[in-house]
Amino acid sequence: MRAVTVLASFLLAIKALPAADRVESLYQMPDLSFGLYSGYLPVAGTSKQLHYVAALSENNWQTDPVLLWFNGGPGCSSMLGWLSENGPYSIIDGQSNFTKNQYSWNKEATIIYIEAPAGVGYSLCTDSKDDCDKYNDFNSADDSMQAFVQLMTVKFPELKNNDVYITGKSYAGIFVPRLAERVDWYIGNCTANKSCPFVPKLMGYIVCNGVTDYRYDNLKGFIDTAYWFGLISTSLWNDLINNQCYENNPPVAQCNQWIDELDKNLTNIPVFDILGKCWTPTIKQTLSECGGQSSLNFDEKRQMTAHRYASFIKSPLSSKHVGANPPCTYSQPLIDFMNNAAVRKALHIPDSAPEWIFCNDAIIGNYTKYPNGSIEVYESLRGKYKMLKLSGDTDLAVPTSATKGWIENLNWPISKEWKQFFVNGQVGGYTEERENGKFLFATIHGAGHMAPQWKPAPSYHVVFNFIKNQPI
Incomplete structure (x- = not known):
């Protein structure tokens, strides 16, 4: 009887979250009882609205960490992460239907996928004065910062005391540290002025096969x-x-x-x-x-x-x-899935939104990249937050050798030497810790650019042991 009461309370609490954004049912995804949400996050003073999809933790969303996820490009949709990499359901290469993902990251965390910058995927930018195809590493981070505050104060205030990790892949090797830099500034400003609606519990960031330093990632x-x-x-x-x-x-x-x-x-x-x-x-x-x-x-x-x-x-x-x-x-x-009329309706996508595409070429073509990448953020946030750099070792786009180059160039002291780790009796990859465990570099053996997609078990093993401060 107590179990029934607890379940009823849990379901009632889920309903109390942003009801208008709740996805009640979705084609090929039969069980959404964990809580799936899709909606928009406006950027104040502009026509920009960033689209998000949130999958609540299946374990305990009220206390489990919140992971923000960004894909790269710059100009590619973060729905790729939701649909094929680490979401509750995924399509395996060569198949046409979604299946339950036993290594979904929402097993132990609430993961929120944000399509950024505005104009990517189903994110909207409708006024030309907002320079809808002219972004750089800094103004895109500013917009994502506004979206984050909206998420935690308007959409999901129940999560504002949860630990937060900013995560992503590919060009999100720039997006993620730059947003962490913004959040760090916000925390400092809020602490000093005591005038913010909440103070984020930023614990760190996680970058999968991400570009970082153009002296090496080239x-x-x-x-x-x-x-x-x-x-x-x-x-x-x-x-x-x-x-x-x-x-x-x-x-x-x-x-x-x-x-x-x-x-x-x-x-x-x-x-x-x-x-x-x-x-x-x-x-x-x-x-x-x-x-x-x-x-x-x-x-x-x-x-x-x-x-x-x-x-x-x-x-x-x-x-x-x-x-x-x-x-x-x-x-x-x-x-095909994202442009299915029933899927668009279930995700609360307005009829005025254009067709969903993987990457917005206008944004890619006009995007201004900061020549230093994001390597300076690692230096400025050194020791303040946990950092995980995950690298699938068969990636040609952001090779492991290039990542090792900029890590060596940081010259941070090694606290745990290079070693193998095992998952299900097989070598999952290799790890090395620096800065007394604050910085972890992990390779995923036999995985490419989309390590969580192609080698889900070792990727999950590394990510959640990192979050829990447990040995890899």
Whole structure:
């Protein structure tokens, strides 16, 4: 009888959360009893509204940590995280229907996916004066900060005393630390002035295969990884490296020819998982993912190169190189799902919202990247918060070797040496701790760019042991 009473209280508490945003039922996702929400977070003084989806913790949402999740691009939808990486349901590559994800991060945390900046996915920006396709690392962080405050004070005030971690993947290696920087400032200001509606309990941040420092996360890392995985010849590698063809303005005219040869060698090699299957898209699908032909100069025989898809890679490539290497991602079922009329209605998407696409090419093309990346945030927040850098070791876009480069360059003291960890009796990857455990670097063995998607068990193991301060 007590169990029934507790369950009834739990369900009543869920109903007390933002009722207008609650998703009561959803195509192919039969059990939403944990509590799924979808709605909008307005940015004050603008037409911008950031779309979010929240999956409450299945364990105890009232006390479990809150994880904010951002995908990268910059300009790609965070619904990719919800639908294929770490959400309650996911579509496995090659399949067309969602299945329950036994390694969903909402098993032990409330995870909130935010489509940012405005104009990405179902996030809205309707007034041209708001420069809806002109973002940078700082104003996008400012907008996300406003969204975060809205979440914790208007949408989910019941969660404002919970621990918070900011998480994300790919170009969110910039988004996540920059938002953490904003939240840290907000905490300091609130503490000093005692005038804020709440003081966040920011515990740290988690970045999966994220770009961080352009001195390492660049075309050179891409070239080196292609060579060490046996994808290009020694002579081509020597030509590219010895002649510094990875520079934005390569000193040797022949670099373009060598880079063309690099692209040819990588045809049908998945940029996000070197050892994975290449899911060759139709030209219609590729255009849908990228928001149309506005600046990509597609024709029916030419699809995106690895470099264009991983747009944060600093390289001398121009639009004429679009076409040598397809992105190889499996995506059409996600596009179909998000544009299903019943799904849009269930997620409370207004009729005026455009078709959902993976990435907004106008935002990608006009986005201004801060040349220092986010590495300086690691320095400024050093010792104040926990930091986890997760790296799938078969990623060509943000290679593990490049990540190790900027970590070594930080020169922070090692507190626990490099070691293997095991999950289900197999090597899950390797870890190294610095700053007395405040900074954890973990590789996921055999995973690419989407480690939580392709190696869910070891990724889950690392993330939640990190959060719980338990040994990996």
